[in-house]
Amino acid sequence: xxxxxxxxxxxxxxxxxxxxxxxxxxxxxxxxxxxxxxxxxxxxxxxxxxxxxxxxxxxxxxxxxxxxxxxxxxxxxxxxxxxxxxxxxxxxxxxxxxxxxxxxxxxxxxxxxxxxxxxxxxxxxxxxxxxxxxxxxxxxxxxxxxxxxxxxxxxxxxxxxxxxxxxxxxxxxxxxxxxxxxxxxxxxxxxxxxxxxxxxxxxxxxxxxxxxxxxxxxxxxxxxxxxxxxxxxxxxxxxxxxxxxxxxxxxxxxxxxxxxxxxxxxxxxxxxxxxx
Amino acid sequence: xxxxxxxxxxxxxxxxxxxxxxxxxxxxxxxxxxxxxxxxxxxxxxxxxxxxxxxxxxxxxxxxxxxxxxxxxxxxxxxxxxxxxxxxxxxxxxxxxxxxxxxxxxxxxxxxxxxxxxxxxxxxxxxxxxxxxxxxxxxxxxxxxxxxxxxxxxxxxxxxxxxxxxxxxxxxxxxxxxxxxxxxxxxxxxxxxxxxxxxxxxxxxxxxxxxxxxxxxxxxxxxxxxxxxxxxxxxxxxxxxxxxxxxxxxxxxxxxxxxxxxxxxxxxxxxxxxxxxxxxxxxxxxxxxxxxxxxxxxxxxxxxxxxxxxxxxxxxxxxxxxxxxxxxxxxxxxxxxxxxxxxxxxxxxxxxxxxxxxxxxxxxxxxxxxxxxxxxxxxxxxxxxxxxxxxxxxxxxxxxxxxxxxxxxxxxxxxxxxxxxxxxxxxxxxxxxxxxxxxxxxxxxxxxxxxxxxxxxxxxxxxxxxxxxxxxxxxxxxxxxxxxxxxxxxxxxxxxxxxxxxxxx
Numbered sequence: 167x168x169x170x171x172x173x174x175x176x177x178x179x180x181x182x183x184x185x186x187x188x189x190x191x192x193x194x195x196x197x198x199x200x201x202x203x204x205x206x207x208x209x210x211x212x213x214x215x216x217x218x219x220x221x222x223x224x225x226x227x228x229x230x231x232x233x234x235x236x237x238x239x240x241x242x243x244x245x246x247x248x249x250x251x252x253x254x255x256x257x258x259x260x261x262x263x264x265x266x267x268x269x270x271x272x273x274x275x276x277x278x279x280x281x282x283x284x285x286x287x288x289x290x291x292x293x294x295x296x297x298x299x300x301x302x303x304x305x306x307x308x309x310x311x312x313x314x315x316x317x318x319x320x321x322x323x324x325x326x327x328x329x330x331x332x333x334x335x336x337x338x339x340x341x342x343x344x345x346x347x348x349x350x351x352x353x354x355x356x357x358x359x360x361x362x363x364x365x366x367x368x369x370x371x372x373x374x375x376x377x378x379x380x381x382x383x384x385x386x387x388x389x390x391x392x393x394x395x396x397x398x399x400x401x402x403x404x405x406x407x408x409x410x411x412x413x414x415x416x417x418x419x420x421x422x423x424x425x426x427x428x429x430x431x432x433x434x435x436x437x438x439x440x441x442x
Numbered sequence: 443x444x445x446x447x448x449x450x451x452x453x454x455x456x457x458x459x460x461x462x463x464x465x466x467x468x469x470x471x472x473x474x475x476x477x478x479x480x481x482x483x484x485x486x487x488x489x490x491x492x493x494x495x496x497x498x499x500x501x502x503x504x505x506x507x508x509x510x511x512x513x514x515x516x517x518x519x520x521x522x523x524x525x526x527x528x529x530x531x532x533x534x535x536x537x538x539x540x541x542x543x544x545x546x547x548x549x550x551x552x553x554x555x556x557x558x559x560x561x562x563x564x565x566x567x568x569x570x571x572x573x574x575x576x577x578x579x580x581x582x583x584x585x586x587x588x589x590x591x592x593x594x595x596x597x598x599x600x601x602x603x604x605x606x607x608x609x610x611x612x613x614x615x616x617x618x619x620x621x622x623x624x625x626x627x628x629x630x631x632x633x634x635x636x637x638x639x640x641x642x643x644x645x646x647x648x649x650x651x652x653x654x655x656x657x658x659x660x661x662x663x664x665x666x667x668x669x670x671x672x673x674x675x676x677x678x679x680x681x682x683x684x685x686x687x688x689x690x691x692x693x694x695x696x697x698x699x700x701x702x703x704x705x706x707x708x709x710x711x712x713x714x715x716x717x718x719x720x721x722x723x724x725x726x727x728x729x730x731x732x733x734x735x736x737x738x739x740x741x742x743x744x745x746x747x748x749x750x751x752x753x754x755x756x757x758x759x760x761x762x763x764x765x766x767x768x769x770x771x772x773x774x775x776x777x778x779x780x781x782x783x784x785x786x787x788x789x790x791x792x793x794x795x796x797x798x799x800x801x802x803x804x805x806x807x808x809x810x811x812x813x814x815x816x817x818x819x820x821x822x823x824x825x826x827x828x829x830x831x832x833x834x835x836x837x838x839x840x841x842x843x844x845x846x847x848x849x850x851x852x853x854x855x856x857x858x859x860x861x862x863x864x865x866x867x868x869x870x871x872x873x874x875x876x877x878x879x880x881x882x883x884x885x886x887x888x889x890x891x892x893x894x895x896x897x898x899x900x901x902x903x904x905x906x907x908x909x910x911x912x913x914x915x916x917x918x919x920x921x922x923x924x925x926x927x928x929x930x931x932x933x934x935x936x937x938x939x940x941x942x943x944x945x946x947x
Contacts, residue, residue, distance in 0.1 A: 287707070372733060373730060380503075
């Protein structure tokens with residue numbers, strides 16, 4: 167237990183270091199600190215892998231039984247995805263928002279959401295837990311990433327309308343590329359989100375006797391699905407680009423976040439299990 | 443939506459029939475109807491309907507819904523009577539079956555059908571025909587690449603090159619028009635048609651299905667007839683005779699708890715099933731994630747709790763009531779509350795009761811249960827006499843007593859085996875049984891919904907990950923190449939560069 171908490175702490179303190187380094191304006195030093203940041207993210211990712219794995223071992227099950235566990239797994243998936251992005255797509259410029267988000271997630275996980283590991287309640291004992299939750303966590307991570315890109319787009323667009331790009335933003339791709347990237351991320355992960363919802367429906371059928379019942383979590387998953395469907399249609403059919411598309415992307419992403427936070431903590435539906 | 447010209451300049455966009463029509467209404471009725479139809483099937487309206495559907499779903503997640511938790515709706519009515527009546531009028535407690543929610547999704551589906559069906563026919567036609575003619579001026583198209591000094595028989599080489607890459611080819615005298623990635627539109631149409639299938643499946647389930655619940659104590663027998671249920675609802679086209687003729691006996695129920703957190707770890711229900719009634723009984727196990735399946739009917743273990751067993755005798759010692767009374771769990775440690783109603787005495791008697799499986803007590807909280815298993819049970823109650831109001835015609839909860847026409851005659855906590863004398867008789871706390879809540883559902887539309895969902899994913903994947911593009915080759919002074927990427931996925935540029943290299947003399 168202590169090891170997990172410790173590795174969490176380590177993970178986010180090094181992320182913190184990286185966050186500071188990345189905003190370093192000194193151009194000559196940025197390359198090095200950027201590399202250091204990536205290295206730190208890698209270290210954090212490895213520690214998180216250990217944290218999540220030990221949690222699974224100590225609870226004798228997949229580590230997705232409560233919100234603390236979703237959060238650490240989510241942060242793990244986000245860092246993993248980001249590392250992949252650094253290698254494959256030169257996404258290092260996204261370091262600040264990404265590490266900030268995982269820092270926030272881990273911070274709330276360790277302080278507010280922490281629960282000692284315990285066996286699953288009977289309703290969660292199903293192979294669908296692994297399938298449904300992993301699909302939802304990955305989709306959520308990519309949605310957040312798309313939101314980070316869309317947010318960056320909006321900020322840079324505002325800045326660029328007033329004058330040239332400041333030095334700290336020099337390494338961030340062009341506005342068109344950002345616009346395109348957030349679309350690609352959503353288009354890539356939308357089928358997975360659809361799958362997560364369907365897997366949830368199949369599980370609900372075997373656990374609750376109906377595949378769809380407008381439980382608050384289901385309702386918000388549906389709203390998120392509809393919002394992203396609208397985003398994809400707006401882009402592909404009526405050609406939305408730029409600010410409007412970015413705002414719609416942020417709106418859709420916020421319905422996902424709302425679902426995660428509101429329904430888990432204040433909601434009353436069947437997705438609320440004892441102790442978050 | 444803008445005029446026609448806007449689409450001509452954005453050929454990569456997906457459009458619907460309604461998008462290509464003029465936006466100004468014609469004046470005659472027929473024209474007006476046609477205009478409305480075009481509006482409905484235009485992408486802009488479809489998009490607005492889609493977003494409206496998302497927004498319309500929100501209130502159902504904020505206010506309690508009758509379909510999920512009728513008790514919460516009752517509570518809302520008690521707390522805000524004025525507001526609740528007004529909200530009920532606009533169906534805010536039945537959002538997902540309300541006329542306005544139905545209107546949005548029905549309009550959306552009509553719009554979808556109006557868009558997808560014509561496109562399906564178009565696509566079927568396109569699948570059987572050659573790609574469209576090569577445009578006259580390629581230099582106005584994207585990826586325009588002139589090849590100055592091409593090889594001889596460049597068109598043949600280009601045709602072979604494109605054929606090898608499985609393009610569909612239209613070969614004319616001095617040009618080639620080639621297209622690839624039809625799977626994108628196929629997937630797109632499959633996805634949208636699957637959504638229609640899912641909607642139909644939901645409808646079939648609602649019209650031809652049935653759903654009911656029954657609370658049964660361990661040891662009780664359940665025969666699948668309408669009177670055995672605590673509540674039962676049928677689809678419009680389904681009748682009472684359609685219930686599967688089975689019976690089951692609740693043989694045993696085991697709940698296991700984690701001693702550290704008191705959280706349940708396993709529920710296991712054994713039933714003796716006779717299907718049809720009267721045939722040889724077989725023992726089956728039902729768990730939370732593994733219902734018992736009988737054809738299209740499934741039996742689910744939904745909830746469980748305790749039923750204290752009590753005996754009530756009158757002053758002469760005559761047996762008035764003996765049995766297990768189901769109580770509703772109130773917390774994780776199964777503090778359970780309920781009502782023991784004795785209408786067959788004069789005056790009538792009722793006990794507003796709480797059952798504690800493992801009794802504990804602190805000064806601040808009073809008596810409570812500290813563990814969900816029965817280790818040290820207590821039956822706490824206040825005894826009332828008077829009129830239970832059972833024949834007033836108003837349906838009553840079996841877990842509550844309307845004490846408005848009664849007087850309280852005593853308060854008592856009983857240990858196992860103890861009795862209490864309430865004046866006109868005695869009540870004895872004999873023991874307890876577990877009860878289970880079985881949900882019995884027949885949904886004949888389910889399999890179609892699953893099929894629709896799987897096809898939808900398949901369609902979605904092929905429509906989002908297939909690159910649809912056209913490549914044109916034209917013989918002029920030299921060779922001219924151009925292309926069109928129908929979705930934003932990259933790759934056309936490279937293909938054209940490769941082809942240009944191939945053709946270079």
